[in-house]
Structures are given as C-alpha cells and as structure tokens.
Amino acid sequence: MSSNRSKALLESGLDGIAYKLRDARTVWLGYSGGLDSTVLLYLMNRVGCKVKALHVNHQLSMNANFWEQHCRRFAQSMGLEFVAERVKVFAQGSGLESAARDKRYQVFDQYVGQDDVLLLAHHADDQLETLIYRIMRGTGLKGLAGIVAQRPLRSCALDSGRLLRPLLPVSRRAILEYARDHKLDWVSDESNAQTTFDRNYIRSKVVPHLAQRWPDAAEQAASTAHLVASSIALLNEYAAADLAACDQRVERMGESLCLQQLMSYSQARKRHVLRCWVEHCGFSMPSQAQLMQLDLLISAKDDAQPELQWGQCVFHRFQGRLYMHSPIPEQSKRALAWRGEGEIDLPLGKLKLRGQGRGLKPGSYAIQFRQVGERCKPAGRAHSQTLKKLFQEYKLEPWLRDYVPILYLQGEIAAVGDLFICEGFVCDQGWQQSWLIE
Structure with missing residues (x-):
C-alpha cells in the first residue's frame, strides 16, 4: 500500500472528528504506548486537537514502568498533558485479559467525566478479531455488530462521557505504514505473542491466513459490523415502541411492564423487547438460557410469586406486571x-x-x-x-x-x-x- 493511500485512510478516519469534539470539555486519549494509540495521539496533535493522554499501567510486565516512561516522554514532546494510573490486576473467572480490561475501564470512568470525550485507537483488524472471537463463543445479533464506533462510556449514566473510536474503519496495515513513514516510536507488549490468550491466537494464527486469501478481510469485517449495527438500531426503534405499548413504568424500585401486552408479542419479538429493556436499565445482556428461564416466570400462574435472579438483575411477577430491579442488599433491620x-x-x-x-x-x-x-x-x-x-x-x-x-x-x-x-x-x-x- 502506498504511503499516500495509508495517509488518506487515516485521515478519513478523522473526518468529522472536530465536529464531534466541538462541545467536549476535555478530550482524553487512551494511550498504551503501542502502535495504534501512538499513531492516534500523533494524528490528533497534527490536526490541532490538544488531547490529554491517559495511560493505564497494569503492572503485569517487567517492562510496564518503562512503557509508562516512554509514553510520558512522547506525549510531553508534543506539549500534551500526560496522566498515568497504576492498577493491580487479579485474574478472575473470566481470565486475565478480561480483568485487565475491567481495571482499564475503571480508570477511564474515574477520569472521563460528563461532557468529556475518550478516544480509543481500535481499528478494522481489532473488529475482525472481535467478530471471530464472538462467533466462536456463540453470539447474537448485537455481538455481530462488533466494536461500536461511539457510545456513552457508562451505559445508562446521565453523567457519562462519550467514547469514540475514529480509526475503526482503518486497517492495521495502514496504521503501521503511517507510523513508519513518520518515523514514530512505539512499544511492543511481549504478552501479545502468547497464543494461550484467545485474542492473541486469533491475531497471530487465524487472521494472517484470512488476510492471505482475502486481503481486505479486516475492512470487510468492519463494513459488515457497521451494517449489522444499523440493523440493530432499527430493531431497537421498534423495541422502544413496543416497550411504550407495554406501559413501561419506573417503580419505587426498578421498572415494570404490562404482562398482557408483552405476552401478545411473538416469541422473537418478546425476547428482543426484553433484551432492550434489560440493557436500558443498565444490566448485562441476558443469554438464551436466561431468557428461557424468564419465559417460565412470565408464564407462571397468576397467583404465583416466582423470582428469578441473574447477576445484578432480579425479576418478579405481581399484579399482572413484570418487575425488574437490582438485588435487595442483606442488611440488619435494626430500630x-x-x-x-x-x-x-x-x-x-x-x-x-x-x-x-x-x-x-x-x-x-x-x-x-x-x-x-x-x-x-x-x-x-x-x-x-x-x-x-x-x-x-x-x-x-x-x-x-x-x-x-x-x-x-x-x-x-x-x-x-x-x-x-x-x-x-x-x-x-x-x-x-x-x-x-x-
């Protein structure tokens, strides 16, 4: 790919970014020091956007402090403010990758406030890896939408900042060529070579074979994910109307829907409405197995008072309505x-x-x-x-x-x-x- 072509692709990724950032109080950029975030930081500075570089030191590598120092020097060389936060990561049931991501987003939540914007450097190859990973695990329509280009940083939070990914249509190949053309320095995380991690395996063992046969695989995956996301947006508009028809109410605790109206929908329509309702209330998206359990609760006898809980989401039936709320904390009821x-x-x-x-x-x-x-x-x-x-x-x-x-x-x-x-x-x-x- 020519350097002019890579430059054009990257600049297209920044089309309209000034418009999206015009009302931002502070523009933060998640800066790991790797290739992708280095190029994005450099590009934002080139277009005159004075971002604040936010580095999360996970302390998982013996080189972690060196990476932090490198990031500080590079950001300060461009006259940009640099903030580093050190965290401790402990592998949970979902694994080290997931635990590190959770810690990273906790830091983002800490710094990125209302009216702020956070820029992340995900690109088209990340989108392809995400789609492959989700398909292998089993996913629904929302999973096939992949990484979204923009969203609130915290779902259902009125004080949430916005998250933007301006490089999502751009391939890693174009980003790498741009970095070399501009003689940029970046750090490499040695853990990326460990194929015991699912995403690393996909990146090093699967994607190269796809790219050899279909050179534009990453760009096509990004395009497909965008089309799926558009379809989901349309479905969600219909679901919002269905929720309103179900007399969606804010209750003393949580929300409720009219069961009679909900049960008048087809199975597929009802489940989509329930997914949208759960997500709207800020809870994790239910699995197929959980939706089947919810079907049993919905179809219980009128005089029954069943309860269903998964994670931080609890369902009840009462007076012809389906209720959803957070778990009630266990506390002593002293006078x-x-x-x-x-x-x-x-x-x-x-x-x-x-x-x-x-x-x-x-x-x-x-x-x-x-x-x-x-x-x-x-x-x-x-x-x-x-x-x-x-x-x-x-x-x-x-x-x-x-x-x-x-x-x-x-x-x-x-x-x-x-x-x-x-x-x-x-x-x-x-x-x-x-x-x-x-």
Whole structure:
C-alpha cells in the first residue's frame, strides 16, 4: 500500500472528528504506548486537537514502568498533558485479559467525566478479531455488530462521557505504514505473542491466513459490523415502541411492564423487547438460557410469586406486571429514631422529609419493620386491619414489605412509609415524608 493511500485512510478516519469534539470539555486519549494509540495521539496533535493522554499501567510486565516512561516522554514532546494510573490486576473467572480490561475501564470512568470525550485507537483488524472471537463463543445479533464506533462510556449514566473510536474503519496495515513513514516510536507488549490468550491466537494464527486469501478481510469485517449495527438500531426503534405499548413504568424500585401486552408479542419479538429493556436499565445482556428461564416466570400462574435472579438483575411477577430491579442488599433491620430530620438512611433506601402541610404530627418516632400479625387503622377508617391486608390493598410489592419503614410513637403504629398515616396522627401542619429507593 502506498504511503499516500495509508495517509488518506487515516485521515478519513478523522473526518468529522472536530465536529464531534466541538462541545467536549476535555478530550482524553487512551494511550498504551503501542502502535495504534501512538499513531492516534500523533494524528490528533497534527490536526490541532490538544488531547490529554491517559495511560493505564497494569503492572503485569517487567517492562510496564518503562512503557509508562516512554509514553510520558512522547506525549510531553508534543506539549500534551500526560496522566498515568497504576492498577493491580487479579485474574478472575473470566481470565486475565478480561480483568485487565475491567481495571482499564475503571480508570477511564474515574477520569472521563460528563461532557468529556475518550478516544480509543481500535481499528478494522481489532473488529475482525472481535467478530471471530464472538462467533466462536456463540453470539447474537448485537455481538455481530462488533466494536461500536461511539457510545456513552457508562451505559445508562446521565453523567457519562462519550467514547469514540475514529480509526475503526482503518486497517492495521495502514496504521503501521503511517507510523513508519513518520518515523514514530512505539512499544511492543511481549504478552501479545502468547497464543494461550484467545485474542492473541486469533491475531497471530487465524487472521494472517484470512488476510492471505482475502486481503481486505479486516475492512470487510468492519463494513459488515457497521451494517449489522444499523440493523440493530432499527430493531431497537421498534423495541422502544413496543416497550411504550407495554406501559413501561419506573417503580419505587426498578421498572415494570404490562404482562398482557408483552405476552401478545411473538416469541422473537418478546425476547428482543426484553433484551432492550434489560440493557436500558443498565444490566448485562441476558443469554438464551436466561431468557428461557424468564419465559417460565412470565408464564407462571397468576397467583404465583416466582423470582428469578441473574447477576445484578432480579425479576418478579405481581399484579399482572413484570418487575425488574437490582438485588435487595442483606442488611440488619435494626430500630432507628426519627425526629423529622431531612433524611435518614434505612436498610433499603431512605426516609426523606419532602415538605410540610397536612401530614404526620411532628414528634419523636421509632422506625421499625413489620412483625407478624400487627394491625393499625389508616386515618378516616372505622376499623383497624392487619398490615398484611393493608399491603395488599395498597399494592405494595411483596419483596418490599419486610423493608417498608413503620413509624411508632409510644408503641403504637403512627404511619407506614409513605403509604398512609394512622388515625390520630394527622395534623394540618405535619410532616410529609417519602420512602425513596435509589
């Protein structure tokens, strides 16, 4: 490939980058010191973008500190700010590669704030390796979309910065030629030669054979992934409309959907809606096996109260709706005192004073949690009822009933969360409280 061709490819990767960065407060660049991030750092400096180079030292190689020093010198030689963060990586069940990636993104989360942009140097060959890797592991449509060109750094976080990959359409071959033409120096990670790592095996043993037969394999893979991503975006638009038709609600804890509407969809349509819902709420995408378990929960008898949990995602059925929320933390439900402070931490959520008006009489209350057989009388009623009956009447979700704060005055129930105030404890200049679960 001619040097003019490689330069044109790289410059095409930066087309429109100034427009995408125009509102960025800070532009960070993930800089490992390797070939790809070195070229991207050099290119961004050439086009006049003063990025901040962010280096993560994983401390996994005896050369790690040398690489950090090299990166610092190169960034500072161009007058760019350089930040290095050292982390400790411990291999978990998903392996060393995955653990290192998790640590790296934790550092990115730490530095890249709202209105910031993070640039990463993934290229077309990375896309090809990713697609092969995912196909070998088994993947769905989203997996076939490969590495995305841009996304929020933190899913479902309102304060998230943006992640951009401007070199994704460009091959490693073009990047290497550009680096040689401009006499750039970069470091090489010796672990890349270890084919015990899946991605390294694909890079060194599989991709060269593909490229020998199909020289444009990387570019074609990048193009295919882009087309799949476009198809997914269209499907997600339909799924968003389906979710709205399911009366998607934000609940006291988590969200819920109308089961009747959800069950009216075909199996494929229903599963896509559920995937989009789970992802929208910030949880990991469910596997086929997990979706099959969810099908069983959805089709359970009306009087059943099944529960399904995978990872940080919990599902329930209640009152004709499907609920999804984070797991409830295991904490002791000890008695607390409340005298109308702005807010007080509870085993689950907070009790917060939201204002004054017709509400609970001011006083010194004890906060406890339900006991078997307790009774009380909501204001305006002729007779008392058990808490069990009242929870059913007020449609409080069963999995929250052990955690609702019950306010006592001299041993008598005065109020139950923000559901109701009891007879004899209401006044015109009282406290108006809310039970909030974040």
